[in-house]
Amino acid sequence: MSIDNTAMFTDRYELTMVSAALRDGTARRRCTFEVFARRLPDGRRYGVVAGTGRLIEALAGFRFGEEQLRSLADVVDDATLDWLRSYRFSGDIDGYREGELFFPGSPILSVRGTFADAVVLETLALSILNHDSAIASAAARMVTAAGSRPIIEMGSRRTHESAAVACARAAFIAGMASTSNLEATRRYGVPGAGTSAHSFTLAHVGLGGGTGDGERAAFAAQIAALGVGTTLLVDTYDITRGVATAVEVAGTGLGGVRIDSGDLGVLARQVRAQLDDLGAVNTRIVVSGDLDEYAIAALRAEPVDAYGVGTQLVTGSGAPTAGMVYKLVEVDGVGVAKRSSHKESRGGAKSASRAARDTGTIVEEIIHPAGSPVPHTDGLTTTALQIPLVRGGEPVDDLPSITDSREHLASALVSLPWEGLSLSSGEPAVPTRFALP
Amino acid sequence: MSIDNTAMFTDRYELTMVSAALRDGTARRRCTFEVFARRLPDGRRYGVVAGTGRLIEALAGFRFGEEQLRSLADVVDDATLDWLRSYRFSGDIDGYREGELFFPGSPILSVRGTFADAVVLETLALSILNHDSAIASAAARMVTAAGSRPIIEMGSRRTHESAAVACARAAFIAGMASTSNLEATRRYGVPGAGTSAHSFTLAHVGLGGGTGDGERAAFAAQIAALGVGTTLLVDTYDITRGVATAVEVAGTGLGGVRIDSGDLGVLARQVRAQLDDLGAVNTRIVVSGDLDEYAIAALRAEPVDAYGVGTQLVTGSGAPTAGMVYKLVEVDGVGVAKRSSHKESRGGAKSASRAARDTGTIVEEIIHPAGSPVPHTDGLTTTALQIPLVRGGEPVDDLPSITDSREHLASALVSLPWEGLSLSSGEPAVPTRFALP
Structure with missing residues (x-):
């Protein structure tokens, strides 16, 4: 069929x-x-x-x-x-x-x-x-909670593979900015987004010298492929070191960093201060990790530039x-x-x-x-x-x-x-x- | 694609x-x-x-x-x-x-x-x-709660149309007896089930004399098409009258009656007594209506022969x-x-x-x-x-x-x-x- x-x-x-x-x-x-x-x-x-x-x-x-x-x-x-x-x-x-x-x-x-x-x-x-x-009903609440900050829909892996495409479409109607889902971009023209996962950093283990964990090599490879405007995932190992390495490798023109675990509010403040100290004042902070409308609202006063939502979006937030x-x-x-x-x-x-x-x-x-x-x-x-x-x-x-x-x-x-x-x-x-x- | x-x-x-x-x-x-x-x-x-x-x-x-x-x-x-x-x-x-x-x-x-x-x-x-x-994880709990009584999966309308097919398949693996979903039967061979909705009874309004609500005509039409082994939905108007009409039209060989609203335990007992009084001692009682594993378990002592589950199955019961x-x-x-x-x-x-x-x-x-x-x-x-x-x-x-x-x-x-x-x-x-x- x-x-x-x-x-x-x-x-x-x-x-x-x-x-x-x-x-x-x-x-x-x-x-x-x-x-x-x-x-x-x-x-x-x-x-x-x-x-x-x-x-x-x-x-x-x-x-x-x-x-x-x-x-x-x-x-x-x-x-x-x-x-x-x-x-x-x-x-x-x-x-x-x-x-x-x-x-x-x-x-x-x-x-x-x-x-x-x-x-x-x-x-x-x-x-x-x-x-x-x-x-869409859940997504609209998240969009309201996020105010003017964009939300990236990234919930495909938490729902049926075809439902995921419809989720991305509904989330866009509700005001989300973009989706990770390739088919939603192809079929409906929803803007696409996405850069890398922890596995990408982990796959570089032993490469590039330094601590041997390969984070530097991973960042360099991502920037070589996607340019300095990309968003680097900085929390695979130690976030502070991750941010420092990211700016060393990309320069202060780095597009963004993503934080996917831990206390996102505390980490966002800490990372913002570190980025600013390093001169990367325009580098954006993207946060993700089981965010729902309440968690998004709770981050309103924090220096967050964009949110990634997944599970809570595709499950209608309850x-x-x-x-x-x-x-x-x-x-x-x-x-x-x-x-x-x-x-x-x-x-x-x-x-x-x-x-x-x-x-x-x-x-x-x-x-x-x-x-x-x-x-x-x-x-x-x-x-x-x-x-x-x-x-x-x-x-x-x-x-x-x-x-x-x-x-x-x-x-x-x-x-x-x-x-x-x-x-x-x-x-x-x-x-x-x-x-x- | x-x-x-x-x-x-x-x-x-x-x-x-x-x-x-x-x-x-x-x-x-x-x-x-x-x-x-x-x-x-x-x-x-x-x-x-x-x-x-x-x-x-x-x-x-x-x-x-x-x-x-x-x-x-x-x-x-x-x-x-x-x-x-x-x-x-x-x-x-x-x-x-x-x-x-x-x-x-x-x-x-x-x-x-x-x-x-x-x-x-x-x-x-x-x-x-x-x-x-x-x-499957939710379905297995429902199957356990139902003991030896069969469960019909009927949740397609509460989830994405393609996800519904996968739900029926997963529910069957978890022990449910059958599904309402035609594509799950076609694609995976999951046994099919299903008879009629309230709309079928309502569509007979004014037909067949009697009270003018057409329930008798609807039951007669369903039996003509599907035989007396079918399950008649008896709660569109008054359940007691629905059961009486069902047995009048089908005879005591009626396959089953379905109750889709109200206090299912109380109604099952009442309907069982009525069916037995009318001599329809082998007519089965199917209940449905927002059942989850707890509601199924709560009906264990009631004269219920089969359960229909929908919303709670396809949403993983929480x-x-x-x-x-x-x-x-x-x-x-x-x-x-x-x-x-x-x-x-x-x-x-x-x-x-x-x-x-x-x-x-x-x-x-x-x-x-x-x-x-x-x-x-x-x-x-x-x-x-x-x-x-x-x-x-x-x-x-x-x-x-x-x-x-x-x-x-x-x-x-x-x-x-x-x-x-x-x-x-x-x-x-x-x-x-x-x-x-």
Whole structure:
């Protein structure tokens, strides 16, 4: 299977439901499914939508070819296999744009089509949106904590190899500066970054004289290959000696040093002083090592120039999935909803708007029936949140690029009430009003 | 890029290191890299190795073709591009087999080759092993908690679409019975499972008379398509009525009912009593809804026949990555190790054995220099833990299948001291002895 074929990233029950629905005609009923999160992860003030662009790309590959159909021969009957063979999503999708904020109940995606057309997209849509939004939501908090300092995303090794590529993309939308992941650079144009690991220094053991540990030889080799603008990893052995050697080898024009272990605040101060004493006043300090948004914030007063984040980014900093669901809300114009305990949904297709003061600060999110006017908001400006994404199965023209989405998020975060950007636990930054019948 | 090409699932710095190492000849030094976890996730008693088989498959696709090389033209110099063009891993890999237990420091993988040959595999090896082992480690606890009751893996929608396939594979190795993920069934032969969602019932609104909610029509359609052996989802509206309708429509031969919300223990008892009263004494009860190992264990005394797990499985039940690192430990026969604070490594290539009593119960794991005899253990039987995986760049014959790995893990878990299978937090189930110089 080529990565371009996405049809099998699907739960078996989507197809058995289609099979049953084809028999009794339900398959052809006009339906609206909505994607939303019932709540935000504990204490989070906002979520960030990501993955929409990947989902729209993945739609084009959602085709059941003969290879896929052979493997489904004992899952569904021949009539269903025939239906799958000719399946192309032909409905419409509206949704929150990538880089948009979301809150509990926000109708992030609305998928309209026949029951069968829309139900088979459930697993793929949720996989992409739940993963990418979880990463972007965590990343945005880290970017906020870092202020104007850039963050390098370097978490590929801590997550599934394909998920890593999506993580780098989501992190860029959320405002991170660059990624270590080569495929994310190739596929999405996310700026690349990265220099060397401890193994590179260790591989030089016994070379280059000096202490025999080869650190000097390693630095010389890296500079020969990458120039003095490179960032040298100075904490393989003794950091103070590492910094001294780095400046000896590179000169005071050394681009940067990276510290990957120990008390990063203390070490950053110590290394800054040492670099300044040596005359390397423009040499940047990059720190890494299990940083999350809180550790980044704690380093705000330290002389750090850039952060590298890995594990905490790709695991969503405690919230590795966004908790979004894909629910049928309307059938042939009738609102439907599950009624059993604890997991109630609100029936009927919905639209959403955000109401803001003249200053731009958001006051509330309003969810109202699709097609009905936005409820009155006294003296506030309302902006519709859903945009058209797919019409008649085809992506609309001029979908936002990841750079557009990144800029959109940066503006959206500025529009939150001030407490919304707090890292501390609390309620969602703005209330959601359900103006529904 | 086809999914078969895995070369770009790589951190940029692996290639810049190669570039620098090619210039000064370090690239050709004979090296051993080892994969290990410094610690287990908080309170976990053991880890489960998974991903080894996927890694060996991915090695075959680790090739830099012209498409990949074009995107690397501004990352490395021409000499490095040439080296990458002809890159084939030609070294040896030994490692713990899939389904093997691991503990802090266990040398899960040993990669031997030139520095350049081995360093470029770092990101891919860690991505696969960290992800798959995290999932298998969580899954094994859930399987233990479920005892003889089967678990259906249904977490695809809560994780990246490709990661979902690997999750299903890892969960099967860990003892789960089946998966909802179609691609995992197609690619790896993991048994498939799945029937219907609430949306299927809701899609029947207004059909089939009765209460007008269409539940009866939905059940009839599912049975028509899948037979009475299917599992009906009974909690869309009122569970008691759902169960009654299910048995009316299917008869007492109904395969199963699924409950996906509410207090699962209370509902399971109530539904069991109702089913028995209706004569459906063999109808199974499947429960799902944010189950983790603790929730599964809490249901042990309830009349539950099978569990569906999703979110908690694919997020590693609180530990979404296994924390493994890929460290250079030996260069041209000399042991090397990072010396800076908190992240020390033990230099030198290592082997590992497990010492057990006659009863089979493991007493300790012993890590000793590779090539040296296993240290003496009084009256205990020792078993070597690493097996050959790759020789001269090629997978060895007769690598274990996922079914072999699943059986191996089942035996290995039985060999733990009894407290090792406890779900409560504690120390690793067996101590590790580092019999190193």
